Amino acid sequence: RVSALVLRRLSAILMWILSNAWFEILYRDRESVLAWEQGLCFVPTSEIIAVEETDLNKKQRNSGKWQKMAKLHAFTVYYVKKAQNHRWRCSDVTFWCVDEQLCNQWIQALKELLELQTRPKQLLVYINPYGGKRQGKRIYEQKVAPLFSLASISTDVFVTERANHAKDNLFEVNINKYDGVVCVGGDGMFSEVMHGLIGRMQKDSGIDQNNPKAPLVQCNIRIGIIPAGSTDCVCYSTVGISDPVTSALHIILGDSQPLDVSSVHHNNTFLKYTVSLLGYGFYGDVLKDSEKKRWMGPMRYDYSGFKTFLSHHCYEGTISFQPAKHTLGSPRDKDSCRTGCHICRQSEQQLAEQRKKCGLKHEEDEEEWKVIKGKFLAINAVNMSCACPRSPKGLSPAAHLADGSADLILVRKCSRFDFLRYLVRHTNQDDQFDFSFVDVYRVKSFQFTSKLLEDNESDVTDIGKKHFGQFCRDHPACCCNIANSTWNCDGETLDSSAIEVRVHCQLMKLFARGIEENHKEAVSNQSRVEQLL
Ligand SMILES: CCCCCCCCCCCCC/C=C/[C@@H](O)[C@H](CO)NC(=O)CCCCCCCCCCCCCCC
Ligand SMILES: Nc1ncnc2c1ncn2[C@@H]1O[C@H](COP(=O)(O)OP(=O)(O)OP(=O)(O)O)[C@@H](O)[C@H]1O
Numbered sequence: 001r002v003s004a005l006v007l008r009r010l011s012a013i014l015m016w017i018l019s020n021a022w023f024e025i026l027y028r029d030r031e032s033v034l035a036w037e038q039g040l041c042f043v044p045t046s047e048i049i050a051v052e053e054t055d056l057n058k059k060q061r062n063s064g065k066w067q068k069m070a071k072l073h074a075f076t077v078y079y080v081k082k083a084q085n086h087r088w089r090c091s092d093v094t095f096w097c098v099d100e101q102l103c104n105q106w107i108q109a110l111k112e113l114l115e116l117q118t119r120p121k122q123l124l125v126y127i128n129p130y131g132g133k134r135q136g137k138r139i140y141e142q143k144v145a146p147l148f149s150l151a152s153i154s155t156d157v158f159v160t161e162r163a164n165h166a167k168d169n170l171f172e173v174n175i176n177k178y179d180g181v182v183c184v185g186g187d188g189m190f191s192e193v194m195h196g197l198i199g200r201m202q203k204d205s206g207i208d209q210n211n212p213k214a215p216l217v218q219c220n221i222r223i224g225i226i227p228a229g230s231t232d233c234v235c236y237s238t239v240g241i242s243d244p245v246t247s248a249l250h251i252i253l254g255d256s257q258p259l260d261v262s263s264v265h266h267n268n269t270f271l272k273y274t275v276s277l278l279g280y281g282f283y284g285d286v287l288k289d290s291e292k293k294r295w296m297g298p299m300r301y302d303y304s305g306f307k308t309f310l311s312h313h314c315y316e317g318t319i320s321f322q323p324a325k326h327t328l329g330s331p332r333d334k335d336s337c338r339t340g341c342h343i344c345r346q347s348e349q350q351l352a353e354q355r356k357k358c359g360l361k362h363e364e365d366e367e368e369w370k371v372i373k374g375k376f377l378a379i380n381a382v383n384m385s386c387a388c389p390r391s392p393k394g395l396s397p398a399a400h401l402a403d404g405s406a407d408l409i410l411v412r413k414c415s416r417f418d419f420l421r422y423l424v425r426h427t428n429q430d431d432q433f434d435f436s437f438v439d440v441y442r443v444k445s446f447q448f449t450s451k452l453l454e455d456n457e458s459d460v461t462d463i464g465k466k467h468f469g470q471f472c473r474d475h476p477a478c479c480c481n482i483a484n485s486t487w488n489c490d491g492e493t494l495d496s497s498a499i500e501v502r503v504h505c506q507l508m509k510l511f512a513r514g515i516e517e518n519h520k521e522a523v524s525n526q527s528r529v530e531q532l533l
């Protein structure tokens with residue numbers, strides 16, 4: 001290790017000398033490293049976007065410079081430049097020399113290196129022209145398509161004409177032709193594409209989605225998200241920023257991030273899949289109200305949020321859940337899920353071992369269920385942190401993208417002021433779970449039944465109890481809503497007062513790599529390693 005360090009230092013000095021001369025390319029282990037005039041700069045081949053021959057002589061002729069010089073030959077390397085806050089940009093550098101053969105050799109060598117990377121070559125793209133601020137088409141055409149063409153990616157592009165157009169289309173297309181599916185839109189559009197892909201996978205494998213216990217088939221075709229929606233929570237939580245160019249570059253490099261998906265059932269009927277927020281009470285009511293105000297664009301959430309906050313409805317019901325014992329993490333952890341997360345890796349292995357051991361036995365049924373009854377302002381189940389521009393740390397900052405668990409957050413009945421304090425903590429660094437009225441559990445499955453439904457089911461003959469007004473008749477001071485709330489399932493409303501939810505570990509994959517450690521954190525970790533050496 002010490003000699004590797006010394007070698008690296010030596011090669012750095014050598015590169016500095018070379019960078020003042022013509023161009024040079026050095027190899028460090030099997031990774032190529034480029035050095036150029038501006039001083040030292042390392043670019044791993046995995047972060048080179050494209051290599052192109054450059055007609056430098058044409059440029060020079062036009063500018064009138066270099067006229068007395070010999071004919072030059074050049075190539076341009078396009079690479080990922082990492083900026084602040086997880087933002088990526090496409091940068092380029094041109095290398096030149098007088099020897100045409102040498103120049104061609106470098107172009108050839110770099111292209112061969114790029115060929116060795118497993119990157120998407122053919123993509124299927126769905127654009128929702130009405131998501132967010134209705135900029136999806138413009139964003140794709142101006143910011144994304146030029147990058148795909150630079151990276152020699154061919155695309156089949158569909159601009160959707162109605163809701164569920166993309167989902168329906170995914171059941172018909174020749175899916176094996178593609179290396180991935182890209183959706184341009186928000187969380188709702190992503191959800192549509194995910195339902196299409198997972199549904200298609202199960203259909204092709206003869207799996208019945210209505211069976212809540214069916215082991216679902218993993219979906220290996222990756223989805224790329226170009227954010228053009230109102231919340232863009234899935235993109236933000238998996239990339240660290242909601243930025244179309246950054247996401248396009250993650251797709252081009254062929255990044256891969258597995259993702260947990262939860263299935264939602266009612267009475268052996270499949271309802272939906274969810275990857276981000278499945279929320280009852282506050283977030284369900286915000287969504288339901290905001291759907292009527294779509295014309296307001298992303299602002300609709302603030303308007304409906306404020307209205308719902310003032311209405312302060314709570315809902316009574318029973319939640320039963322199975323704690324996620326296979327994972328090392330806890331929702332109160334200080335560390336968050338980051339690129340290459342060891343908790344996600346360990347949890348996946350643990351689940352695979354459990355499955356091997358138990359074979360076809362439904363061991364899950366035998367595991368303990370915890371039951372909680374109460375009155376809640378919000379019941380939020382999140383498969384990931386749910387970070388988004390409105391809430392940069394998310395609803396559960398320590399939730400993991402791919403650990404086979406969800407965080408179940410129960411916000412019990414409390415005063416408006418306390419609920420506001422809780423909401424404000426979505427937006428700052430303070431601990432959201434440090435309230436007497438908030439409980440959080442890491443679970444692998446859960447069920448919810450509203451009190452209204454329980455009452456109706458337990459006494460179907462009592463017609464009086466079927467009327468909503470009955471519910472709080474015995475408690476005149478109670479703020480509980482007389483009707484049920486709805487579920488906010490990744491931004492889609494779901495009307496069911498009884499649901500069964502099960503987390504499927506790493507059911508699908510995204511063109512992403514999780515949130516990378518901050519540069520500062522990474523540098524301090526690196527210097528710690530060097531001190532150790
Ligand atoms: C006082 C400041 C409080 C600010 C609270 C900000 C909370 C932001 C939480 C965002 C959580 C996102 C979870 C992701 C959900 C997505 O799958 C889904 C589809 O895109 N988006 C929403 O449902 C969109 C949900 C958007 C909900 C916005 C709620 C805004 C509440 C405003 C309350 C104001 C009270 C002011 C009282 C003086
Ligand atoms: N051509 C279309 N016309 C109408 N609706 C569409 C069309 N294409 C897709 N949709 C639907 O629009 C809904 C919302 O789209 P999308 O998620 O892109 O934007 P958003 O709701 O503004 O953003 P977010 O989900 O991030 O809050 C999706 O549920 C999708 O099914």
Ligand SMILES: [Ca+2]
Pocket residue numbers: 260382383384399400401402403404405406
């Ligand atoms: Ca998870």
